[in-house]
Amino acid sequence: MSLLRVEGVGVRFGGLAALKDVSLQVKKGEIVALIGPNGAGKTTLFNVVNGFTRPSSGRVLFKDEDVTGFKPHLLARRGLARTFQVVRPLARLTVLDNVVAAAFLRAQDKGHAERLARESLHFTGLYEERFQLAMGLPLGKRKRLEIARAMATQAELLLLDESFAGLNPSELDDSIGIIRRMSAMGLTIVIIEHHMKVIMAISDRVVVLNHGEKLAEGTPGEIGRDRKVIEAYLGEARHA
Amino acid sequence: MKTLPALLLAAAAAVPLLHLNSYVMHLLILVIMWATVGMAWNLLGGYCGQVSFGHAAFFGVGAYTSGLLYAKAGVSAWWGLPASVAVVGAFALLFGAVFLRLRGPYFALGTLAASVILGITAGNLVDVTGGDLGIMIRERTWVGKTGYFYVALALAAATYAVVVKLVGSRLGYYFLAIREDQDAAESIGIDTTRVKTAALAISAVLTGLAGAFYTNYMGYIDPKVVFALHDVSILAIMVVMVGGVATFAGPVVGAAIMVLLEEAVRSLPRLGAAHHTIFGALLIAIILFLPNGVVGDFRKLKALVRPRGRSS
Numbered sequence: 001m002s003l004l005r006v007e008g009v010g011v012r013f014g015g016l017a018a019l020k021d022v023s024l025q026v027k028k029g030e031i032v033a034l035i036g037p038n039g040a041g042k043t044t045l046f047n048v049v050n051g052f053t054r055p056s057s058g059r060v061l062f063k064d065e066d067v068t069g070f071k072p073h074l075l076a077r078r079g080l081a082r083t084f085q086v087v088r089p090l091a092r093l094t095v096l097d098n099v100v101a102a103a104f105l106r107a108q109d110k111g112h113a114e115r116l117a118r119e120s121l122h123f124t125g126l127y128e129e130r131f132q133l134a135m136g137l138p139l140g141k142r143k144r145l146e147i148a149r150a151m152a153t154q155a156e157l158l159l160l161d162e163s164f165a166g167l168n169p170s171e172l173d174d175s176i177g178i179i180r181r182m183s184a185m186g187l188t189i190v191i192i193e194h195h196m197k198v199i200m201a202i203s204d205r206v207v208v209l210n211h212g213e214k215l216a217e218g219t220p221g222e223i224g225r226d227r228k229v230i231e232a233y234l235g236e237a238r239h240a
Numbered sequence: 241m242k243t244l245p246a247l248l249l250a251a252a253a254a255v256p257l258l259h260l261n262s263y264v265m266h267l268l269i270l271v272i273m274w275a276t277v278g279m280a281w282n283l284l285g286g287y288c289g290q291v292s293f294g295h296a297a298f299f300g301v302g303a304y305t306s307g308l309l310y311a312k313a314g315v316s317a318w319w320g321l322p323a324s325v326a327v328v329g330a331f332a333l334l335f336g337a338v339f340l341r342l343r344g345p346y347f348a349l350g351t352l353a354a355s356v357i358l359g360i361t362a363g364n365l366v367d368v369t370g371g372d373l374g375i376m377i378r379e380r381t382w383v384g385k386t387g388y389f390y391v392a393l394a395l396a397a398a399t400y401a402v403v404v405k406l407v408g409s410r411l412g413y414y415f416l417a418i419r420e421d422q423d424a425a426e427s428i429g430i431d432t433t434r435v436k437t438a439a440l441a442i443s444a445v446l447t448g449l450a451g452a453f454y455t456n457y458m459g460y461i462d463p464k465v466v467f468a469l470h471d472v473s474i475l476a477i478m479v480v481m482v483g484g485v486a487t488f489a490g491p492v493v494g495a496a497i498m499v500l501l502e503e504a505v506r507s508l509p510r511l512g513a514a515h516h517t518i519f520g521a522l523l524i525a526i527i528l529f530l531p532n533g534v535v536g537d538f539r540k541l542k543a544l545v546r547p548r549g550r551s552s
Contacts, residue, residue: 050427076429084427090420101413105429110408153428 003028003157003188004049004080009058011044011212018044019212021058026157031179031189033199033220036209037233042192043085045209046159049190050082051075062157076105081155083146085162085192089134096121096130098145103152117152124148124178140171147178151187158182160191164198176201200224208233245404245488249397256386265385269457271499272392273450277472278479278491279399280446285477286486287407288439289419290340294351295447296472297335297358302328302448303466304362306455307375312368317377320452328448329441336437343422352473359467374462377455388457395453396492399446404488406442415439447476482526484535493534 004026011019019041026032034042047053049060051072059068062078090098099117100110107113121127124144129137134145143163150158164175172195179202183189193199199206199220206223208216210232216223223229255268277299285291305327306320339350362369369375382388406412414435417425422432455461466472475498483494501522505515530537 052423052426071431072423072426073429073431076427082427084424088421088424090417090424092420093416097413097416101417101425101430102428104410104413107410110410113410113413149424149428 001028002026003063004190005061006045006049007059007061009045009048009055009060011041011048011053012056017212019048019055022209022212022214023058024207024214024217026188026190028156028188029183029186030204031183031191031202033203033206034190034192034209035194035199035206035223035233036215039211040209041212042209043161044212046082046161046190046192049075050080050159076153076155079154079156080159081150081153081157082159083143083150083161083163085165087139087142087146089137089142089145091133091135093134094131095126095134095137095145095148098134099148099152102149103154105152106154116154120148120152123151123181125174140167143167144175144178147175151182155187157188157190160189160193162192162194164193164195172198196224245400249393252393253390256389262385265389267499267503269385269389269392271495272389272396273453273457274475274479274495274499275492276392276396276399276450277447277476278483278495279396279403280443280450281476282480282486282491283403283406283415283446284439284443286480286490287412287419288415288436290436290439291344291348291477292351292443293348293469293473293477294353294355295443295476296467296469297351297355298328298332298444298447299451299454299472299476300355300358300362300463300467301331302451303455303461304369304375304451305448306452307377307461308369310377310455311370311375316381317452317456318381320455321449324448324452325445328451329445332441332444333437335444336440340433340436340440352469355467355473356469359463359469362463362467369463372462372464374460374465375455377459380459381456391453392457395449399449400488400492402442402446407488411435411438478523480533482523482530482533484533484537487533487535490533490535497534 002025006022006024009019009022010017022045034045036042044053048055051070054069059066061067062075062080067075067078090101096117099120100113103113103116107116118127121130124147126141126144126148129141134142137145147160147163164172167175176198179189203220206218206220207214208223208229215232216226216229277295281292281295302324305324306317309315309319309323310317335354339347339354342350363372414430417428417430418432418435425432451466454466479494479498480491482497483492484490502519505519508515530540534541
């Protein structure tokens with residue numbers, strides 16, 4: 001069953017077409033990587049799915065419901081959460097309070113919200129830092145706080161926007177472990193990523209965007225051999 | 241931490257037993273009333289991050305609800321307190337539908353403009369409001385201050401309880417999330433429009449109650465007084481900033497400092513209008529050196545007072 005269906009989505013900003021007729025499906029339990037050069041429209045696609053940007057054409061279906069143009073909070077309520085490429089912590093709140101605020105989406109009361117928050121902090125390895133202010137965290141941990149917050153909403157589908165950019169190799173391995181465990185819990189994940197190592201390690205399927213259009217789609221192995229992809233992206237980016 | 245406010249309330253309730261002179265009682269009543277307005281402003285501005293420069297709109301609507309019930313309907317102005325809850329509440333929903341679309345400084349400017357427009361309108365609707373002549377309440381409920389003192393204290397205590405209860409709740413967390421980042425708040429499932437409207441409505445109703453009390457206490461209102469930009473809207477902000485933004489005790493401490501400071505500066509001999517200048521300079525100094533307010537920067541203050549050598 002497909003959890004998410006994007007059908008012919010186009011986004012125009014003035015005269016600029018940020019996305020042109022993009023379609024893709026994400027099945028329950030999958031990890032799908034979204035790759036492409038800078039400016040390919042990856043984050044714009046996330047913004048459309050998560051409700052920040054209303055598409056100029058096309059539709060978005062989440063759990064077979066047409067959610068095109070729904071506000072982000074309505075999508076969160078239906079089980080869709082995202083992280084931000086440029087991290088957006090609730091800076092002057094503690095790490096715990098950041099996650100409690102998110103956990104309230106499903107919690108009956110404060111005690112319940114705190115339990116859910118603690119679980120998600122343990123899961124992402126931030127429990128020790130729970131009483132620190134979010135603004136005091138180093139970047140790698142702030143990226144993980146984004147994941148903890150998204151998880152605390154008890155989402156079924158997570159959109160992770162470059163959650164690994166700027167991490168050092170050991171943090172990278174930690175995060176790969178976190179994604180694998182989330183997937184094992186039954187979460188469906190769409191991830192925007194530049195590190196080919198990460199993509200190869202975790203994704204079931206890869207979708208390549210270039211200049212706002214879908215260039216290719218396939219298993220990591222297939223994408224790695226695709227000439228169009230190599231020309232447009234891998235060849236020049238040298239992340240492989 | 242929970243017993244201190246209760247002890248302070250008990251101590252305050254015993255104050256009339258001291259038979260202080262009516263000038264001191266008057267100042268205390270003003271402090272308590274401004275603490276109420278400050279706590280109300282703090283809910284919207286300090287916790288939810290929506291900085292209003294127009295709380296005089298709610299104070300004024302509350303005050304005029306009371307005044308008009310007396311002048312036009314011929315009932316006791318005290319009915320203005322319950323009535324203002326409905327009137328100011330409805331007004332706040334309308335106000336929010338227009339201005340909560342705006343973010344940050346645009347919201348601040350929108351609220352500022354709205355309160356000024358309301359003040360001018362109240363001045364021009366001579367047939368309804370009596371215009372700049374204002375409304376006079378001829379029958380005073382109490383000759384002394386004690387009765388008014390207890391009403392003000394009850395309002396302040398209720399407001400404090402509302403703030404404490406809200407801040408620890410789901411809604412309180414949502415206020416903070418919106419203050420820190422509206423888009424992040426949306427993406428964790430917070431209906432920011434609704435939550436901001438709730439913050440505004442609660443803040444407005446509490447401010448309106450203080451306004452309705454003001455009418456009863458002072459016995460006279462006019463548009464220049466209750467819709468005043470400086471003496472209501474700005475004062476509400478200053479009470480919170482000087483005391484401590486997004487703290488429970490901040491507005492109470494801030495109200496005491498502001499009311500007493502203004503009174504002290506005003507009573508300096510042979511200054512005339514120059515007391516405004518001194519008052520302004522003092523405020524600038526407080527904002528510069530205690531940006532988090534007296535409560536927020538309490539440690540910094542303690543370190544100043546304590547002799548050097550031993551640091552905590």
